[in-house]
Amino acid sequence: MCAGLILVLAGCASRPDAGALAVSTLQAPGATTHDILVVSTRERDDRPDTYFNGERAKSIDFAEARISVPPNHKPGNIEWPATLPGDPKTSFVPRQAGFIDGQTAFTSRLNQRLSALPPSQRTVFLFIHGYNTRFPESLYRFTQLVHDADFEGVPVLFTWASRGKLQDYVYDLNSAAIARDSLEKTIRLINHSKVERIVILAHSMGNWLMMETARQIPPSDRRKLGRKIERVFLAAPDIDIDVFKAQLKRIGRQPKPFVILVSRDDRALRLSKTIAGGKERVGAYENDEELAQLGAIVVDLTDVEATDAAHHSKFSQLAEFSQQVQKILSQPGVMEGAAGRETQLGSAGNDLGSFISSTARVAVTLPVAVVTAPINLATGNP
Template identity: 55%
Template sequence: MNTDIAPRSGLLRRTVVILATAVFLAGCATRPGPGSLKISQAAEDGALDHTIIVATTRQRATVSATYFTSERGDELNFATATVSVPPAHKPGQIEWPSAPPGDPATDFTLRSAGYLKDSTAFRAEIRKELARRKPGHRRAFLFVHGYNTRFPEALYRFTQVVHDAQVPSVPVLFTWASGGKVTDYVYDINSAQIARDALEQTIRDLVASGVERIDILAHSMGTYLLLETMRQISISPRGITRDDFGTVALAAPDIDIDLFKQQLQRTGKPEKPFLILVSRDDRALQASSLISGGKQRVGRYEHPEELAELGAIVIDLTALRGDPANHSKFAEIAQIGPNLRKAILHSQLGEETEAPSPTGGKVGDLIGRGANVVLTVPKAILSAPIQIFGAQ
């Protein structure tokens, strides 16, 4: 009898913690649902438009102003969307409309959107965007979102990152069929697994379109999907080489630490190391760890130097104040993305450096030499130093 009660009580405690965390993460704010993507006809001086090309495993929606649902489609779907960012935008934030379509003077607004017929049309759209850029700058920037993400959230979050980081590449959103609810964790991880072939095909389509490099940012459960897909590509006879990829950044990876270590040990130190953004106060990954039997997740790992020794560059954001769950800090540092990348390159060379901020001042300087480096950032941009553990 006692041996039965103890496991049950332990399970009950874990369940209570998970549910409490889920309620906390859900919060009280209204999230965009069906019909929230109405097109705005209004114009505003100073607002900037960004065109996002979309590949997705989601089903097309039958409800207007929705485009894609949380259900899994039978095949890849494609679209384009142009989103306007207001002139008073604050870096790291998404200024959500209080009601669709929103005011372009104060809100993110959808300016245009439409489906693409098939992968041929998708590749043609990529080529059209590449042709607008000079040789040497014809790259794609691919974003793979994480757990509990609805289509409008993925679209607007990616737009915010592209805008804040001043990304010159062609922005491509890969959005898989997340259920968009905190209770859909198992549905989401299965959806991520189902999306592996589709993500591989999207990457192959980008290569076939003539991109010079593919830079990738994956977040949360999207990092699991990305790494599974890259492993799948690596053992495929239809080769895509590592030279086809540029920077691969994993933000708050929701991956079992043992699985990730095994992957890195198997492949060896990569010629181009992954960038891994971690935060030891990530509450979403704490919940994920509980669901997964108590195993640490990569994005919350307490020993980032171990990951660096395996060939990664680890950026520790624990000291930064983030969103309530501390799970989306990557979005809040997007504005210093170009300078952070320069700093990382310098740290690999063992040099000290200062890099200009987007506003013309100093982002900060690298203190120390070797693998463990600290990037100090003024409070006007971020609230605390960023620690970097570099691959050697």
């Protein structure tokens, strides 16, 4: 069973390697570009159009990239180029890319970007990728999320030294452990910038990195940092359920609960469970109510039809509806665990259907064209 699962997760399609970020200068009417700031604990790669590999750097590094999304883009997908450099009319391609020379220059670039925006848009979206992820994959996935969510602030990718190989699970986990101090430094750096709000999204093993980083920050500093952090999304967390409970116990109940995206048919987490001695992973945990009682909001994506073989990237399909989901999460019934009250979404739009709050569960129906069944939100009392 394990061998068959590995074959499914490995897939048949080729993955981006050296030279995958070759810049294209071709014209592409209708294409949209996004400027991504990058913070990295990966080693620089001297090969052309590669920038970072999967080995560990001795210190934190910085870069930036302008990525073009093709006019034929389908929400939730990454249109990979068939040849290099890619064609911006049909594929994700870099328009510009390069390193940023140190923290001071990065901070200056971040503040310039924020200052150019009206206060209502001075939001930083920080993305932390997961296990088995190569640098181009993290960059393009984040661009897809930014694009589909119509995000108008400043996107910052935190990319740590994943080798992007299925067999290097332990190496990746150790790389995530090494990256904790750098992620803390990044969060503090962003918090001390001209930012008004911070939204954090972690995926897979990136959640372990996020939670361990939060755990190590002193409580008084967590409270200060939390004033600007609007929301933390934990997508498909590859965390041992017992470890997660211990992390939450140490961190304590937050005024803005973590939002956990789970799916019980996640094949990648099934493999992680096998590697980890059969311990349940948070992202595939079956007891939504138990997670909710720990102080989290749970978004159950089990019945959403996956577009990837591993069923591990359903969160990317939700990006298209991020604004509506944010409005739902801002409803008092969700954040405060209101019981026995029925509320209409109103400003969230008719396409989300109705918002029904009960003792422990909120049901939200998204368009059938995007998902095949309702997405369930479970929220515990604060």
